[in-house]
Amino acid sequence: MTSTIDRLHKLLNLGSKLFSELSLNEVTFKATPKKWSKKEILGHLIDSAINNLQRFTEIQFEPKPYTIKPYNQNGLVIANDYQNSELSELVNIWLALNHRISKLMALQTKATLNYEITLGDGTISDLKFLMDDYVDHMEHHIKQIQTINS
Structure with missing residues (x-):
């Protein structure tokens, strides 16, 4: 789990640096009305952190296999109005949630990392996969934020 936590910290540092260097036009630019801006992608990462923090926590005491409940990604981005939110607030929320997630990751044992989960498609996996997948998703x-043209 140490390598996953290290990757998470590197991504948090990179994301913080990126958002501190981008202009307002760069973070709010939308290639099309249906495409997310960089700020909305950050909002999506906040939603992902919220949902996964709950998953990573609940699996500790819920019956196994723990069933992953999907969430409406586009709906949450719209409902939270990330496009019109203060960037510094979003960055701070994202960092705080992920520092909590990294602490939770560090507390896991070999036994807890093997807790079974059922993914949305019915596939059975484990908590380690879910935590690794979370960091892969981030x-x-x-990378998408780095490469989207403004």
Whole structure:
């Protein structure tokens, strides 16, 4: 789990740096009305952190296999109005949630990392997969933020 936590910290540092260097036009630019801006991608990462923090916590005491409940990604981005939110607030929320997640990751044992989960498609996996996948998902979106043209 140490390598996953290290990757998470590197992505948080990179994301913080990126958002501190981008202009308001760069973070709010939308290629099309249906495409997310960089700020909305950050909002999506906040929603992902909220949902996964709940999952990573609940699996500790819920019956196994723990069933992953999907969430409406587009609906949450719209409902939270990330496009019109203060960037510094979003960055701070994202960092705080992920520092909590990294602490929770560090508390896991070999036994807890093997807790079974059922994914939305019925596939059975484990908590370690879910935590690794969370960081992979974040990495995908940080790369997307780096490459989206404004």
